[in-house]
Amino acid sequence: MLPKDSMANTFLVSIVLCIVCSLLVSSAAVALKPRQExxxxxxxxxxxxxxxGLVEDPAxxxxxxxxxxxxxxxxRKLVDLQTGEFVEGADPKYDPRKAAKDPRQRVPVEGSxxxxxxxxxxxxxxxxxKNEQGEVEQIVLPIYGMGLWSVLYGYIAIDKDLRTVRGLTFYEHGETPGLGGEVENPVWKAKWVGKQIWEEGKPRTDEFLRIGVAKGSPPPALQPYQVDGLSGATITSRGVSTMLQYWFSSQGFGPFINRLASQQGASDGSSQS
Structure with missing residues (x-):
């Protein structure tokens, strides 16, 4: 038996404590993982x-x-962004963020x-x-793009007409509080409700995308499509504009939205006045 005050005994006790603590931490992490998920x-x-906008106060x-x-x-349904089709037999554990980092799966971000x-x-x-009758009344789409300091992640809801914004929210970003961080301001987010994505009377194509954030207040001609810019956050505002335009373009959800419109018999807008 080693003497209690020997260097070897101290070393042995330290090793045992390290092992025990490691086991406790590992066990706690495993036990807490389901709750965290x-x-x-x-x-x-x-x-x-x-x-x-299903409830007044989701929090x-x-x-x-x-x-x-x-x-x-x-x-929830998985969509192939290139074809715009729903993916049959989708893996429920499919993670878009991981796929975007996987060289075997990821797709280059291209276009204007x-x-x-x-x-x-x-x-x-x-x-x-869906409404209480089980009919689809709006679609929520994930969006993301670079602001000033970080990538902003959010969701945008569009009406069943596939042209009108029903709501917008951002849930993850690292923008400056009081400036770019105002993307979380309920007053600013409420301004998006009712905005049109494409020019009225025009097809749902990239050249007619009008949704975005103005520099200051939008001029009268763009008020149906754009909201006021964030004060002191020009780059974040520009990032939100570009993000929305990309995800509604032919490189993003454009093929999906146009496929849905075709299936539903919804007008592409080109016949409207």
């Missing part, structure tokens, strides 16, 4: 509910209320709308929001 999912679902919902509302009113990232995922999840 559930909280992450609930936060995502809460933001989708917020974008769709007040309990976890069970979120799960019930999501199960009753929202259907620079969102500040080099690659995107080939497929992503969209959320069909």
């Amino acid at each position: 559930r909280n992450k999912l609930l936060d995502q679902q809460r933001n989708i509910i917020a974008a769709a 007040a919902l309990s976890g069970k209320e979120i799960e019930k509302l999501f199960a009753d009113r929202i259907e 709308f620079d969102i500040g990232v080099r690659f995107r995922e080939p497929m992503t999840w969209v959320y069909l929001v």
Whole structure:
């Protein structure tokens, strides 16, 4: 037996303590992982509910209320961004963020709308929001793009007419509080409701994209499509504009939206006055 005050005994005790502590930390991490995953999912679902405007105060919902509302009113489907088609037999664990970083899957971000990232995922999840009769009344789409300091991640809800914004929310970013961070301001987010994505009377094509953030206040001709810029946050405002234009373009959700419009028999807008 080693003497209690020997260097060897001290070393042995230290090793044992390290092993025990490591086991405790590992066990705690494993035990907490399911709860962490559930909280992450609930936060995502809460933001989708917020974008769709299904309740006045999504932050007040309990976890069970979120799960019930999501199960009753929202259907998640995977979309191939190139073809615009729903993916049959989709893996429910498919992670768009991981796919965007995977050299075997990722797709270069191209076109005239620079969102500040080099690659995107080939497929992503969209959320069909239904009324009490089970009819799709709006669609929530994930969006992201570079602001001033960070990539902003959010959701935008569009009406069943596939032209009108129903809501917008950002749930992750590193913009400056009080400046670019005002993308979270409820007053500013409310201004997006009712905005049109493409020019009225024109097809849903890239050349007629009009949605965006103005520099200051939008002129009368652009008021149906744009909101006021964020004071002191020109680069963040520009980033939000470019992000929205990219994701509604032919490089983003354009093929999906036009396919839906064709299937639903919805007008592309070209016959409107």
